[in-house]
Amino acid sequence: IFGLQYKDHKPGDFVCKWNTWKDNVQVSSEVQAKWFLVDSTWPNWTTHYAVNFDCKIPPQSSPSAVTLSTKDNKYSYSLPVIKTSIQPKRDTLAVCVKPITGHFDVPRILEWFEMIRLSGVDKIILYNSDLFGTTRYVLQYYQKIGVAEVVNWPFLLAALQYADHPPVTPEQRYGIYQQIYLIAMHDCLYRFRGQYEHLLFIDLDEILLPVKHNSLTSMIKDIRQQYKHGAGFLFDTAWHFEEHGEIKNESIPNFLYMQRFSKATFPNDVQPKSILVSDRTISLNFHSILDVPRHEYSNEVMPWKEYAYLHHFRGKCDVKFEPWRCKKFLHKPRVDPVMKRYRKDIQKRMEILMRYFQIK
Secondary structure (H helix, E strand, C coil): EEEEEEEECCCCCCCEEEEHHHEEEEEEEEEEEECCCCCCCCCCCEEEEEEEEEEEECCEEEEEEEEEEEEECCCEEEEEEECCCCCCCCCCEEEEEEEEECCCHHHHHHHHHHHHHHHHCCCCCEEEEEECCCCCHHHHHHHHHEEEEEECCHHHHHHHHHHHCCCCCHHHHHHHHHHHHHHHHHHHHHHCCCEEEEEEEEECEEEEECCCCCHHHHHHHHHHHHCCCCCEEEEEEEEEEEEHCCCCCCCCCCCCCCCCCCCCCCCCCEEEEEEEHHHHHCEEECCEEECCCCCCCCCCCCCCCEEEEEEEEEECCCHHHHHHHHHHHHHHHCEEEEHHHHHHHHHHHHHHHHHHHHCC
């Protein structure tokens, strides 16, 4: 059970309770709930943290709801049990995107979807908290063709409304957002682990592209053979900042933002992202696995020249990073050779979609 808790609240002695039927008699059961913070390291200025309550329910029990409560019943929460959908044969990989809010530029998000598909990923799971405007029609389109699965996530706005009394600072509000994102990421892990052997957690301004393989799925097969005990596979990041300048000596349409800003840093270890093995992951943060079911499982750093690296389109560098880091990042960028390979294919796809959505 994942939730949000005020940072100074002392963990109580929690139990999980549920009812089952045996021989037409209702039987009440109870087990101790283990409590721990998901990740308290960042951001450490938040007023609330993501927490996990772990209850070991016997296999023979199959409750439809569980009540989490303190032993003195001062606090009690009744929650439905959402069972993981298990496919007879799981797909290799899906992308999971943390909760999205607001409005997005339609050509940008179309380009992101199609670049993900060109990388060899056929399923994208998005958590929708408060998406509005014309971007909704993009999600509907990808749902219709079976690429996107949208999970409605009202928890973010509900939790923020609660946490904002009394009002918090913008920095604290940002920290609360990040902790709620962690809750959604764990929901994606446990909700979809029965359908996908691997999950890639990235944002709408990131894509992971293979360097030598034709697709991420074929790359994963090679990685799993090479790293027998790997549970998480970390990929370095190439930063595509607008200060690097646009590609102007070639005819690139305005609707291809990633291609226009294909200049980037060399891949580095600042904010890597991971492909996770679903069966080998208990908990995670934004970059890697935190806990595994067996001690020999590991996080493995992938050599970017051999496998893949992340392409992060963050706009202006000085909006995100300190001046000293931007000075380092903006020194001698290169036209990214991997991104350039996709130019013809992405242009063809985008031209079709721009006509479909009637965008000039």
